Amino acid sequence: xxxxxxxxxxxxxxxxxxxxxxxxxxxxxxxxxxxxxxxxxxxxxxxxxxxxxxxxxxxxxxxxxxxxxxxxxxxxxxxxxxxxxxxxxxxxxx
Numbered sequence: 604x605x606x607x608x609x610x611x612x613x614x615x616x617x618x619x620x621x622x623x624x625x626x627x628x629x630x631x632x633x634x635x636x637x638x639x640x641x642x643x644x645x646x647x648x649x650x651x652x653x654x655x656x657x658x659x660x661x662x663x664x665x666x667x668x669x670x671x672x673x674x675x676x677x678x679x680x681x682x683x684x685x686x687x688x689x690x691x692x693x694x695x696x697x
Contacts, residue, residue: 633664635694638673638687647686650676 630636640656641648654661665685668674673692676683 631694632667633660634667634671634673635664635692636660637664637668638692641674641685641687643687643690645686647677647679647684650683650685653685 631639637653637657637660640653648656653665657664665674669676671692673689674685674687676685678684
């Protein structure tokens, strides 16, 4: 018994991988962009302000920067604040 299938796949979405790659080369990875937006010292930055400052990079970058041990969130007067855990980082883009 032979079964033949015929279908047409159509994708109506544009992907701009080249531009994203150029952005990473120019600005750094998502996590480096987030790290650089966090002021040095104990003051840190409120998490909503960090998300606003980093735009589309914020959500992914914050998660990766935390898992890399570069930043952490702390409670300060009932608000989430993000502080640095290190003075500098090395961006490894592969």
